[in-house]
Amino acid sequence: MALLKLFLGALLLLQFVLLDGAEPQNLNCPAYGGVPGTPGHNGLPGRDGRDGKDGAIGPKGEKGEPGVNVQGTPGKAGPSGPAGAKGERGPPGLPGRETTTDSLKSEIQHLNAKIAMLEKAASFNTFRKVGQKYYVTDGIELTFDNGMQYCKDFGGAIVLPTTALENQALLKVLLSSGLRGKKPFIRATDRETEGQFVDTEGKQLTFTNWGTGQPDDYKGAQDCGTIIDSGLWDDVGCDGQYPTICEIEIR
Template structure:
């Protein structure tokens, strides 16, 4: 036991001697061996840059929304003069001529459509005699034919007179009454003209006709024999229209 105490005293003396050699004040043997922790020191300087890392995975190819439109740029330089156009002289007049021809053609087509709607139709030269068996007074018949693109038929030769008679007979309209023809003396009694006031170039009056019976017969008709007679313009007679179509 005495030997152990001597050993401890020797350790304390040795520790005291080492502190004197390091310039440190001797510690109180009754105080703890270590002091309280000091404050954190300042951050050290940045170390050297490390090696480059490996290449990362490619990102997603997604287009972002369009940005706002920027301000307009400055005007560019004036370009060179272009080549002359391929216009032609007189094209406007040609165009007007084509339009006019198209209008005429459309009008003729419309008349042809009306012709095909009649029950009886006969071509005579450049015109057609047509009828549906309609009966009317002379003026009403004139308007009816006008609405269909023509006028009341008027033969201007013996062949046309015969053709008109065939239309009247084939349509069976002469079985009861005789059709009007487009002659009248309403302007001057006894002087029969066509409705345009022109002289007749062909007539086929029956013997003793026209006679203006009872002073009331101012319009002409064609009878079953092909001869002409005068009757009242207000009477109801079959209407045969004359429609002319020139295709050239």
């Protein structure tokens, strides 16, 4: 019994303490029973909930526009690889070509030389073009050797026909220049080997037009050729004075 009284006393004491620390209660309610009161203030937000499970995969989207084809910047050069084996020797190259300037200079020099030769040919009293040659003469009479030097000084040599056409052209020069009957020299001689006429460079003659019984080396003293009025050839002494007709070749 005593124990029960003690328990009840402790319970009353606890209630008193709790009521004493709480805020005073407004026992006078302004509203009537059954009428809702004014809403209270929102409470503090709760904690975020945990992520839900992944949903189902959606349908495949439409194809996008093509991207711009832009080349990226080149990367850094890598290290050099090992040297390869020496290849086979290639075929020889084509010969080099002259530069335009060198070619023009060469052409100008050639033209100047050609003009100079033409001027020399035109300086004679009689000249006739025969192919790439000019037969020219002033009617001067010289020995064979002096005649060779005379023609050489003009860039030529004593005339020597190499075809029938050239021989006919030479005959016309002879007749038109007042040398009729004077037997001009031609560049043929057998001074090296008797009976074997060659040109002054020792080359065999490719064309001849000797008269009947010629060359006859009369009295053993005729070693140089001449042309007579008929266009035929004859041999005479090289030291005699005969007209000199030069041929100047222009290319």
